[in-house]
Amino acid sequence: MDVIVIGGGIAGIATAYQLHAAGHRVCVVERYATVAQGATYGQGGALLPSPLDVWFGPTFMSSNRAKQNGMVVKTGFHSAVRDFLKQLAMLREPDAFAAQYALLEPLVALSRRTVAEIESALQLEFEQRRGMLHVFRHARELEEAQPAIDLLRQFKVPHRVLTPEECVAAEHSVPEYPEFAGGVLLPEDRTANCPLFTKQLKQVLEDGGVQFRMNRTVTALRLDDKRAAVELADPDASRNKRNENVELITADAVVVAAGAETPALVRKSTPWLYPLRMHTLTAPIAYEERAPHLTVVDSMKRITMTRVNQRLRVAGAGVFQSASKADKPLDASLARRALDVLGQGTHDWIPGAGRVSAARPWEGLRLFSADGLPAVGATRHPRVFVNAAHGPAGWGLACGSAKVVADLVSDVTPEVPEQTLAALSIERF
Template sequence: MKVLILGSGVIGVTSAWYLAEAGHQVEVIDRQPGSALETSFANAGEISPGYASPWAGPGMPVKALKWLFMKHSPLVVRPSFDPAQWRWILQMLRNCTLARYQVNKSRMVPIAEYSRDVLRQLRADTRIAYDERSMGTLQLFRTQKQLDGSADDVAVLKELGVPYEVLDPAGCIAAEPGLADVSNLIVGGLRLPEDETGDCHLFTQRLAAMAAQRGVSFQYETTIEAIETEGERIGAVRTSKGRLQADVYVMAMGSFSTPMAQTLGIRLPVYPVKGYSITVPITNAAKAPVSTIMDESYKVAITRLGDRIRVGGTAELSGFNRRLHPARRETLELSLRGLFPSAGNVGEASFWTGMRPMTPDGTPIVGPSRYRNLFFNTGHGTLGWTMACGSGRVMADMISGRKPDIDATELSLQRYA
């Protein structure tokens, strides 16, 4: 079959790769001049199945209220008259119960762990390189309250069979020697040894190049103008470069999937949650992180990517606003300087923002739509890099008429019906 994929971020490109591997004729279109130039460009770099947790949890409403009054808050809300923003917030609040948190996490962890395993197989088969490391993730606690609060997550990890280590300060420093100079700030940590890191942009561009060698066609600088329907099917996609037709269509446009789906009469519960990052050149490798550290105090991830440090965080609800706010950069720099003060040259850091496509329950939307030949692969939020290969493989299996290796039933849009 011919498959047309809308979007060439990491989700679109992994979908293209596995569809081509399954024997389909694949074409990918994107308005950008290349792959992974929006949300996939400078994310935090984590591949963290163990941290595949929904933001909506029992304590979130109270935490969110406190964060709104903090200078270096992990959450920023810029209210607007956009009904989609308020609808999404209300839906998220409905998921802030223990029962829904447990259900949502049980949906997220399997696709995240499966995706990590699929990525490992891809790496073994193709030798693709992307500044990858397989040295785990350390969630760092600066207060006893944070450490005590991790007990709920530990219980879920234990129930799901995810390997973990609860560390004292000495154990944290053994895992991340660069923290030795700030041992007085550390109360403890939760380490997930199976987690990985890597440059998502580099991975996506190299996988796109390999997919092109396999016959996948990439049409860049191509804007989607409209999607034509024919009864219960998609008939064509009108673009700035003409009308494109296929047997099957995959919408992998991140946050932009929502307004596009709306033109088809489909309410997609995906909202752009803006994130920020800085990328810092390493000047002292011995003082730099080995892998990823999650700074629990600021909800910031600090990741080693080759000769650079990627610092990512902040959740900002402000629609599709791309403005770079200096205050968000200050928070990222504060976290890095506090934990790795002599690791890199912050003055030479690049500053970036991207739109994470978030669902209210944290679980991505991977599966069919009410149109028989239209599939969604979007809504991965902060875990697009973590879940990309697994989501692409599941999508290829669905379209090929094969049963996916994991139960993907509850990943579909139907759960919102």
């Protein structure tokens, strides 16, 4: 089959890889001059989510204060954003959280196998780092995390609950003072350089004959029972709403993996898919002796701090605003507040590790769902599929989701249970 993949981020490139491996002819359309330039560029590094760092559950936004929950909320009078956050809050209840994570876990397991198969087949080096230490400031926070720790045990995820002294022994960059409650060590969990992985995979695909149409924006999908068509335009012309030089390409199927732009392309306007603005700081290592060798995660604030060669990458600080403001530059004061959250997290947990004053900031939109699960699989139209909304908690999910999508396009039963497939469907909204 001829398949068009819309999007050159990790989701689109991973999908193209799986489709190509299944024997399909693939064309990838990307609005930038190269791949991994949107949300993929700002990935914090965590490869796969654990129950401790999915963006839902008892410890996610358990406080209304940004200093405590790590998120900047400026909903104003916009009811849709408030409703979105209320929906997320329902998953703080331990039983609801456990049931939701149980739906996600088969995709996590498939994603782990899929990434391992790619690594084994291609022998890629993308700055992988093993070991994640989740730290908690107060005893109350550790108590709130207990449902997540129970799920680690239930799904046999290797982990150790550590005292503060054991945390300091495991990761020398964590300070003994001020005192904190303890942590959870996940010795097998990994971080890696997502943009580097994406670019390497793109090169493999290009060498294998996959087509890439760069600097092209998709303005519309034209669909019928026999064929799917995609309208392409120059990105600048698209922004100015001009229709000159529109190009039409056709295929047997289309996979939309366009991040925050996905709902509009598949005509799925829903308040349960939300463009969350995320932030990243990339700072040079300040003092080698203070640089962490494990990835340190402030679980309550969802701030991930990881070393990438001679750089320190700090990610998190989501900003919740009305969706109407998503395509506009973030107010300078809000951007400063978000970056301050990241800088403070670095100061609290790995002081002196990075030169934050010389850090390179990044901000961008990441599609996020009100139930914490990605949007993956078929749509109501038999020729359109989706791979999006993986959230900030692990880019490897896009790889497992790509395998699910490729199987569906190939009319093969995916390697996840039916209830998980239904829970991931964009039609659930």
